[in-house]
Amino acid sequence: MSEIRVRFAPSPTGYLHIGGARTALFNWLFARKHKGTFILRIEDTDRSRSTEEYIEAIIDGMKWLGLDWDEGPYRQTDRMEIYQRYVQRLLDEGKAYYCYCTPEELEERRQQAMKEGKGIIKYDRRCLDLKNPPSDRKPVVRFKMPDAGVTIIQDLIKGNVSYPNDQLDDLIIMRSDGTPTYNFVVVVDDVEMGITHVIRGDDHLNNTPKQIQIYRALDFQIPKFAHIPMILGPDKTRLSKRHGATSVQAYREMGYLPEAMVNYLVRLGWSYGDQEIFSKEELIEKFSLEGVAKTAAVFNPEKLLWLTSQYIMQTPTEKLVDLVIPFLKKEGLISDEKMPERAWLTKAVESYKQRAKTLQEFARSMRYYFTEDVEFDEKASNKFLTEKYLPYLKEVKEGIENMEGFSEEALEKLFKNVVEKHQTKLRHVAQPVRVALTGGTASPGIFEVIEIIGKDKTLRRLQRAIKIAQNN
């Protein structure tokens, strides 16, 4: 049994997007599952649109997701001689030819064909047997497609798909500037790199018969193909920027967890019975191309959010603290110079572990733990910082002032005493205090919050709230 070799081949014309990430993930899982090799190849033959920045961004995104590769990153721009050699071979064997038509001429003819309602928009081969090539033009090289018969793709996901060869265009394999084009390099590279399984988006399905013809012309062995369904936006068209955040780094910056992203992505088009949550090890064990669906999937950020919250709850708090710190810095709540004690930070993070759905949410909802004062939510202060609750606020304040220790237990006892004395409910005491300390009506348990905020700050905030209540 020969080794399995797969690749992820993004073009660096943008950040690593959701769709690309899932393609990478499926390839990676397939390689890991079969103890094969996962190759990263940068498809940068389009020099005008490829940038170093995007190459970095893609690599960065892969690393963040934990998709490590075994070979590469290869870059097609480093391999130009190889492609040129194969183009020459096709030329020598009469399987390709020079074409002198300009892009403008071709465009015009395409428009014309479209207008006449001709279904087939393909090159008319007028340069195929040119007697006198124009000397003032640099030609492209076209691949000569067979014009009869059918090409059949044996796809691991779609099954057998056949195309009439008369539909296949004589595609350009080398531009007039001497650089090769995608459909050609992809074949050469996949063969040169010993790729056994081509796993890619099904937007490539229609390119595959053309590529198969190139494999045949070059006498190459054809790999196995697996075309995975697209990821769509809510309007069911191909997912793109206009659908909002679509790059993996955008989600990283919003405080999503990579494990959640991987889990979400894998379930988009793949399933294993009713199971929703998978560890990476489990995925490697259970992943298979047979489990991949044929239908396109709509990207649903809400489920990704839920998964992130699930992973947050599963993450050990100590680790969570490390993850939250950069977001606290970004919110301007801490800095290297102003770094709170680790133990305190741990308690603070712990208090939001069941509540924050993203790392960013941690930082934002924990704001009042760090600031000197709080900003009151108007509705909340109007309702709870009033004369009615004034006695409770005062008694809690006094109680804390006279308190021996400063533990959750002691605080709970204090509140109970106030409740009993006034024959009221705990919530009538807890809510005004909550508003006083956090500015709003929603927070972790009040005793926990008081302990985290600390005695001094708590007293100051209560005092301030009492003043407001007196005037309300």
Add this chain to the structure above:
RNA sequence: GGUCCCAUCGUCUAGUGGCCCAGGACACCGGCCUCUCACGUCGGAAACACGGGUUCGAGUCCCGUUGGGACCGCCA
């Protein structure tokens, strides 16, 4: 316009002829828990696109219709 792919709750999906008057998950709604929020838990509403076949029996097989998508570039 041509070629190709696809079709189960709003969304992701289970389902490979009888176990399905269709199961799970997110979101939504309601109960419980409760100092608020969240978590958790219990319950609810919610789908086999349509029409023909095949079969004792079809979400599952076949054909058609409709709908959606992709590709048709000197982009990848």
